[in-house]
Amino acid sequence: MAETAAKRVKTSPVTIGTHNGHFHADEALAVYMLRLLPTYQNSELIRTRDPALLATCHTVVDVGGEYDASANRYDHHQRTFNTTFPNRPTKLSSAGLVYMHFGKAIIAQQLGVAEDAEEVKVIWEKIYENFIEPVDANDNGISAYDPKGIAAAGLEKRFRDSGFTLGAMVSRLNPNWNDPVPSDPVEAQKAEDEKFLVASTRMGEEFSRDLDYYTRSWLPARDIVHKAYAKRLEYDPKGRVLVFDGLSVPWKDHLYTLEEQSGGAAEVLYVLYPEKPTPDAKWRVQAVPVSKDSFESRKPLPEAWRGIRDEKLDELTGIPGGVFVHAAGFIGGNKTFEGAKAMALKALDL
Template identity: 85%
Template sequence: MLRSIQKMAETAAKRVKISPVSIGTHNGHFHADEALAVYMLRLLPTYQDSQLIRTRDPALLQTCHTVVDVGGEYDASVHRYDHHQRTFTTTFPNRPTKLSSAGLVYMHFGKAIIAQKLGIEEDAEEVSIIWEKIYQSFIEALDAHDNGISVYDPKAISAAGLEKRFSDGGFSLGAMVSRLNPNWNDAIPSDVVEAQKFEDDKFLVASARMGEEFSRDLEYYTNAWLPARDIVHKAYKKRLEYDPEGRILVFDGQSVPWKDHLYTLEDTEGTTSKVLYVLYPEKPAPDAKWRIQCVPVTMDSFESRKPLPEAWRGFRDEKLDEVSGIAGGVFVHAAGFIGGNKTFDGAISMAKKALV
């Protein structure tokens, strides 16, 4: 057995010598945070061809260029990114959640990853905007999950007498990664080096899966969400043309991801009269039908700030024309959060009438 362990250590040490840069993390049961941390590092030129060493041996970890999620040390100056120390309390700027190894790597390397994707300098405003947004939309939940932090205060939930209607424990990226770990009764190679390779191969699958989701998020925020920002800003400036209180927002060409940008604008300006309805054509064509969408109370809410009139809900076409008194009606959803008209004039008439 001792000889097998020595063989494994020698093999790992040889791997380190192959590449001047190696990433160390712990072996054994793996989690979403270090799986993503390794993937994010390997997006950058320095780590692109790095060796991965999964071990808890302090001597082997000492030989690694960068260590994540193991080692009991957080010191960016020597590339050590563990978060399991009793004294560790680091959070992302202006956020309350304690970081995991994914959050640590993202905090230190996220701007470089984003700047590389956009082809601009790290200190550009766009990089900071996306850096903060991806943390809040993707990384923070992973940090919380790994550190055992609930979305809501458990004591407050208990005091309110609230109970889950169903189990959602398996419906997360963390659960997906957990399922990729070897099962207790899997056939494991008897050779200790081969057994470690068996486990490492599964870790690499998990790292790729986490990275796939991260890369999709990065792609969305750089290629779709960020370009939409200017379009929403321009529409926001024109909103008084449609309503003296600025409660109607119109996109002339086509719809874009608008919710985040709208809420940010409203918070920044501190306006008391908030946008209630957003109008946009179904497609960028002169004969396109128009949609009227109610602004939700919050980003993830199903509750609208002001739903379309109850008397219109669930009706279509001529019947909708009849109950609304506006020609060209297409539909109004039964829940009242969205509707449609054949023309812009009809949609704006619906919005103005719904304001009353």
């Protein structure tokens, strides 16, 4: 069996090399991810473009003009470089390269399982698509949407969003053009390196939050969503209502995956869940968005119910226990499960 990248690295002392000067989100994250692993935990960081110094480093990221995992070289700036993550279209940055080779070891360490465990692969792919790929795209100048397609459609932004991405956040942590610089080159590099470490830590905090979410929350929720999906025909003959008994979990990602795999089954339109895991909890009726990040619902709650509360809602729906329906129609509530179910079933026909 081929050795993993994590097993190839040598014992301490280990030195990580990357370039000095203006730093970016990809190498800031790459360094942080490596340092999550025991071999790199106490590693020394050298930021330089000197080939002789880089040659002394155990691992080099984002500089050096070489991608060779067997030699722990992870640069992506070569003219011939076109490597992508498995089944994804975006060219990798140094963050993507390090994650592709070391991500499974990081996830397995977090879960306390072997690298070849099925759940490791599932999370490895999910974190890439949801966190690492945008970093790769940003560093390689790849837009989320085709600029020519946007121009052809005549689409314009409704407001300025300040370009607040992880890449923009790291860019702002670089020294300003008019910041004072120590006259001693050694002290100047030390000051720049300290700012880089701030950026690396900041990127790492976001990565670790994602890692924690997918291993401790998202993964345990998967089984619960699968069980609820299997029972959906108990509430509606077409399976358009999903019910979570006892508690709500992060369900959107898992639901869309299940629907895609079901091949032609009716889409779920409403999800029912209690506000808290107690017998007297009120229940929510949430309309399923057309996509994970969309504000548009597949079937919003009826327009006539929107913005109505309490007794007035009861009178309008003919269902006792109404609490509210949001003015946008994406969510509503009832004091009981039976009331929430009745609201969802009635909304299906309106």
